[in-house]
Amino acid sequence: MHFSLQFSLPPVITALSPRSKSFSHQPHHHRIKKLTSHVPKSPLCSTTECALIHQCKEEEEEAFDGRVEDQTLPLGLRPEALPRHVAVIMDGNRRWARLRDLPVGSGYEAGVRSLRKIVELCCEWGIKVLSVFAFSSDNWFRPKVEVEFLMSLFERGMQEDTGIFLRENIRISVIGDLARLPEALQELIINLEEATKNNARFQLIVAVSYSGHYDVVQACQRLALKAKCGLIEPSDINESLIEQELVTKCTEFPYPDLLIRTSGEFRVSNFMLWQLAYAELFFAQSLWPDFGEAEFLKALLAFQKRQRRYGG
C-alpha cells in the first residue's frame, strides 16, 4: 500500500521496516519515493477506477525496479537541497562532563559516540562530506594529560572503526599540522587514508592540529616553493591557486555549505576560515555529546529554508 500525493508534500514512506541503530549490521532502509499524483478529485467512475488501478500497479512495479532513488530522509528534508558538505565544530565535551560530575575524558568519549551517530545520518541522508573540528592548534595548550588522552582517543577510535569505514565505503581524510602528532598516530592516519582513498559513498574529514591561519600559510608556502622551482609563475599566484593548495584539496567539495557549531558559542574559532566564506552558519545550543538527530535535522531544515545568494 502506498500514498499518492497531489501537492508538493514531502516524500512518504512506502514500506515500513526498522531503521538500523548502528553500522554493525546491514541497515533496512525506508523506501522513499518522490511522487506526483494524477489522481482525480471527483468520485471514481469505472474508467477512472481502471486508470487508478493501472497507475497503482505501475507505481508498485516501479517501486521495485531499482530505478527509484533509495534515500532514508526524514519528512520535510528535500534531497535536492541538502548540503553536499557539512562542517561541524564539536564544542562542549568538557562542559558536558562537568555538568555530570564526570571526568573530562568521559565527555570526549561521549563526543565520539555523538560523532558516530552524525556520520551514520550523513551516510543515510546522502550528505557527501562531513568535516569535523576535532583538535585545534590552540588545543595543544591544554593540560598535557588531557592532550595525551585525546591523542589516544583518536588512535583508538580510528583502529576500532576501520572495519566500519571499509564496509560502509567511507573515505577518511585527516587535515592539519600532522607533524605535531605522535608518530604512531601519524602512521595510523597514513594507513587509514590509503586504505579508504577509493571509497566514494561518503567522506569524513577530521581536522586535527588544525588552524585556518595555518591552512592559508601552508598553501602560500606550497605556492612559493612551486614558483621557486619554476612550476608556476609568481604572477600566477592568485586566490584560485591558493584554494587548490589548501588542505581541503583532499575532497571534491572543499567548501562547506553549512557550518554547525554546538554549545551555544557564536564563532568559528580558526576553523576553515578561507573555506567558510559562503557557508550557512548554524549555532546550536546543545553541547556536542547531546547533539543528535533532532538537532541535526533542525540545522539541515534551517539550511534549506535560508536564502543563500553567495554574495550576489
Next chain:
Amino acid sequence: MDFKKETRILYCWIAQIGNLLLRSLWRLIHVIINLCYLTLGIAKAFESYLISWGILRRYKSLQVAKLRYLAIVVESKDACQTSKIIELLQWLADVGVKHVCLYDMEGILKKSKDFILEELDGAILFGEAYENNEIPDQAQMTLEFASFSDGKEAVAKAANVLFMKYLKSGATDQNQEEAIFTESQMAEALKTVGSGGPEPDLLLVYGPARCHLGFPAWRMRYTEIIHMGPLKSMKYGSLIKAIYKFTMVRQNYGK
C-alpha cells in the same frame, strides 16, 4: 478475479482518504509552526522595544569597553541604503562603540565612504589612526571600509609579497615540510598590501542569510558572529541585545 479487483479499488479508496488526511495533517502542522514563529517574532520585537525604551534594566549599562572592534556585514544590494547605514552607525556612536568596520562584498560602502564620514560628525577613517597594530584609544569614532578585495584577493597579494621577500632572502632549497612562512609574516604582508586591520571582536551580519559573505577570513579567528536579520528591519533594541550578549561571552581560545 473480481474479488481482487474489488480489493484493489478498496485499497485505492483507502489510499485516497489517507492522502487527504495526511495532507490536512501536514497543513495543520504548517499552521502551528507558522504560529509559533509568529509568536516568537512578536516576542522578539516586543523585547526589542522594551530594550530601546530602557525598561529592561540589565541592558542599561553595557560594558562597551569590551567591544574594542566591531564589524558589520551587509549585502551589497542593501549597502545602497546609505541612510540606514548612517542610522546604524549613529546608534553605535550613541552606545559608545568607537571602532567599526563596514563590509559589503562589492565595495558599495567604500564608494559611499566620503558621504558617510561627512554625515557622522567627527568620524575618521580607521587607517589614519591605526598604527603599530594597536587599536587607538580616542574619542572619535573610526570607520574602516572593506570589501571582497580585502579578503581573499588581499591574501593572494600578500602571498606574492612573501614570495618576493623569500626570493630576495636567497634561501636555498627547502623541504616542503619546513615552514618558510609564518602567520605573523602573513599578517605583516597583509598590512603591507593595505588589508591588515585588526580582528573584530564582534561581527554583525545584516541580511537574509546567516553567512559572512567573504569578510576577510584572516581576521575572523575568534570573532563572535551574530545574525541580525535584514537591514531594513534593523532595530535599536536588537543591536543593544547583541552587544550585551557579546559582553557576557567568555572565550577560552581553545585552551
